[in-house]
Each structure stands twice: as structure tokens, then as C-alpha cells.
Amino acid sequence: MLSFNEMIESMTHDVYESMKTSIEIGKWPNGQPLTAAQKEYSLKAVIAYEHLRNLPEEKRVGFIDRTRPDGNQHGCDPLQPEVLKILNS
Template identity: 45%
Template sequence: MSSFQQAIAAMPKEVYERLKTAVELGKWPDGSVLTPEQKENSMQAVLAWQAMHNDNPEHMTIGKGGELIMKSKSELRRQFRDEEEIMRSKLN
């Protein structure tokens, strides 16, 4: 196992979430913009983490084992319908 793979295997989920958000937004949490190299490296880390740890992949992502996962619209509807409702409010 390479040192990159070891680092990804030991990466806490919180760090993965921060990297994923940074790649999605193109910014670090402090608002500074990712350089092209940072974005590429962060994307590689996110995909590698998903390949090692992602047991519940989203619509289109890398699942555990490196498999590309694409959920259908009906699967996504079922997933969101089954999630707990946090709050419902009636507007005037």
C-alpha cells in the first residue's frame, strides 16, 4: 500500500467532508480559492476515500471498491422518502 493510500485509509470522515466541499465549491472553508493543483489533488483524495469507505453512495459517485455508482430517479425518490422528516411548517 502506497503512502497516499495509507493517508487516505487513515483520513477521518470530517477531513473527507471538508475536501469534498472544497472541491464542490472551489474554495477552502476560509474562502480562499483552490489552485488548479489543489483542486486536482483534493479530487483524487475524495475519490480515493470514497473507493475505500463509501458504503452508501449518492446519485453518482465512487462506491466502496472503486465501482462507479449511478442511482436512478426512483431509487433517489425512495431514499429521500425514507429519510426522517426534520420539520414541516405551514406557511400563511
């Protein structure tokens, strides 16, 4: 029996894409719905695959492109501290 890590190492790109699609639509390619546990484990497998294969950030699950057409970012960087201004009235 394969361990989780061995399974991820042996996963093909086609299986990865199929799992991503199944998670997105909530059912397997044969039409059978995913259970809550299947969704959880499939998502863990997809994330582990992306990490193992060092996929670029923009190709990973959960990536949100915040780039405007002019190349700037929408909003502020959530990892940078914000400066608060206190105004007296």
C-alpha cells in the same frame, strides 16, 4: 512522510466532508481559492476515500439519481446495448 494510500486510510470523515465542500465551492474553509492542482488531488483523495470505505453508490461523488417518483428509472440503462431500427421509406 505519508504515502497517498496511508493518507487516505488515516483521513477522518470530517476531513472528507470538508474536502468535498471545498471542491464544490472552489475554496478552502478559510476562503482561500483552490488551485487547479489542489482540486485535482483533492478530488482523487475524495474518490479514493469513498472506494476505501465502500460508500454506497448513491453517496459517492458524481452519482446521478435517475429514479422517478414511481420507482422506475429515467431513460435507458447506459450500460445496456441499444437496438437500432432501420425504417425504409
